[in-house]
Amino acid sequence: MKLKVALVISFVLLLGFLVSGCSLLARKATEKAIEKSTGVEVDEKEGKVKVKTKEGEAEFGAKEFPKDFPKDFPVYSGAGDIASTRVETGEGVSMNVGYKVNKDVSVVSNFYKDSLPENGYEVEQTVETSQDFVMIYFKKGEKLEGTLSISKSNGATQVNVSLVMKK
Numbered sequence: 001m002k003l004k005v006a007l008v009i010s011f012v013l014l015l016g017f018l019v020s021g022c023s024l025l026a027r028k029a030t031e032k033a034i035e036k037s038t039g040v041e042v043d044e045k046e047g048k049v050k051v052k053t054k055e056g057e058a059e060f061g062a063k064e065f066p067k068d069f070p071k072d073f074p075v076y077s078g079a080g081d082i083a084s085t086r087v088e089t090g091e092g093v094s095m096n097v098g099y100k101v102n103k104d105v106s107v108v109s110n111f112y113k114d115s116l117p118e119n120g121y122e123v124e125q126t127v128e129t130s131q132d133f134v135m136i137y138f139k140k141g142e143k144l145e146g147t148l149s150i151s152k153s154n155g156a157t158q159v160n161v162s163l164v165m166k167k
Contacts, residue, residue: 056089066095068165070144074115076101076108076159092143092166100156108150108157109134116148142166 049060059066065075066086079099087094101108109128116123116138125137132152139145146163 056087058085058087060085062086065097068093069095069097070140070163070165072119073121073161073163074112074119075099076103076111078102079159090167092164094162094164096160096162098158098160100153100158103157105132105134105150105152105157108159109136112136112148112150 051058051060062084063082064084065082066084068086069084076099078101081100082097083099084095084097086096113123113126113136116136121138121140123136123138127135127137129135134150136148136150137146138148143166144163146161148162149158149160151158
């Protein structure tokens with residue numbers, strides 16, 4: 001529990017300094033203070049924050065798909081405003097990717113309902129609570145499972161993919 005609290009505090013502090021536009025010197029000093037007080041290694045580059053512990057590592061704030069995001073996972077054409085996180089532990093990798101597209105929720109939802117099975121993913125359940133929100137639960141084999149949410153947000157359609165790849 002202490003580790004989780006330390007990770008959250010570290011991330012919030014670093015993000016605060018990144019957003020506030022502090023100088024490189026101030027960010028480095030904060031990074032070193034966090035590392036010394038928590039034992040957590042922090043690496044901030046290109047707007048991303050990487051945190052390493054004995055239990056694993058995490059990356060926050062990337063503006064691209066994680067390097068090991070499944071190549072066969074369908075991504076709607078025209079994806080923009082990409083944001084992702086990636087957490088790796090001894091049990092596997094968890095990834096969250098969000099992006100926006102300029103199409104209706106129903107169009108994007110139908111794309112995923114068709115293209116997930118075409119790419120070998122099994123759709124376990126689809127929940128549609130309104131015209132503006134769809135949740136799809138999927139898996140591929142025994143080692144990959146996840147959720148996909150599609151919703152209307154500020155005039156665009158927001159797609160969020162959360163998946164877990166077990167070792």
